[in-house]
Amino acid sequence: MTVEWTYDENYTFRVVDSFEEPMTSNLMREIFFEGFPSVDPKKFLTDQERQNEADLRSKIKDRYHLRIAVHCRDEFVGWTCGWQDTDNRFYMATSAVLPEHRNKGIYTQLVSAVLRITKEEGFQSVHSNHLAANNNVIIPKLKLGFVITGMEMLEFAGMMVKTAFYHHPIRRDLYLYRVGMQQPSAVIRNLLGYDDL
Numbered sequence: 496m497t498v499e500w501t502y503d504e505n506y507t508f509r510v511v512d513s514f515e516e517p518m519t520s521n522l523m524r525e526i527f528f529e530g531f532p533s534v535d536p537k538k539f540l541t542d543q544e545r546q547n548e549a550d551l552r553s554k555i556k557d558r559y560h561l562r563i564a565v566h567c568r569d570e571f572v573g574w575t576c577g578w579q580d581t582d583n584r585f586y587m588a589t590s591a592v593l594p595e596h597r598n599k600g601i602y603t604q605l606v607s608a609v610l611r612i613t614k615e616e617g618f619q620s621v622h623s624n625h626l627a628a629n630n631n632v633i634i635p636k637l638k639l640g641f642v643i644t645g646m647e648m649l650e651f652a653g654m655m656v657k658t659a660f661y662h663h664p665i666r667r668d669l670y671l672y673r674v675g676m677q678q679p680s681a682v683i684r685n686l687l688g689y690d691d692l
Contacts, residue, residue, distance in 0.1 A: 583619040624655040
């Protein structure tokens with residue numbers, strides 16, 4: 496797996512084991528919670544509830560994680576992180592690019608890297624959730640082949656659009672058939688038992 500590469504001569508992407516702290520947490524709070532109607536759940540959890548979360552996290556020991564940091568020269572300007580949430584599915588949890596570095600293709604590069612790496616790792620699909628009006632994130636994902644799989648109301652964030660990218664072509668064909676975008680292929684007809692009727 497490639498662990499470092501450059502883009503546009505100014506930006507370096509690195510797969511990292513952890514992000515620089517407390518800088519990353521501060522940026523996440525600033526981007527995702529300050530000035531938006533989101534609520535950081537850590538603000539209302541008791542010490543015992545925080546400990547319970549930490550204990551539960553520690554029970555998931557070997558779950559695959561992926562973190563990619565983006566630097567412009569020496570400045571940390573963006574990231575993406577996610578993890579394995581089932582035996583064959585990767586959840587792309589958070590991604591952000593600082594405002595002054597947006598509209599330069601960095602987010603598209605981050606998503607493309609996640610797709611490339613998760614395919615190399617053997618995942619069947621990549622999933623993510625986004626605020627329903629966050630077109631700056633949803634549109635680039637759709638252009639890269641993600642599809643909308645549903646909506647969900649989250650109490651701490653609001654109305655979310657659920658998206659997925661299917662690495663496996665039969666899973667993508669099943670999706671397109673199920674949403675009425677194409678007739679079932681011969682493979683899908685066979686899987687669904689239509690040829691036996």
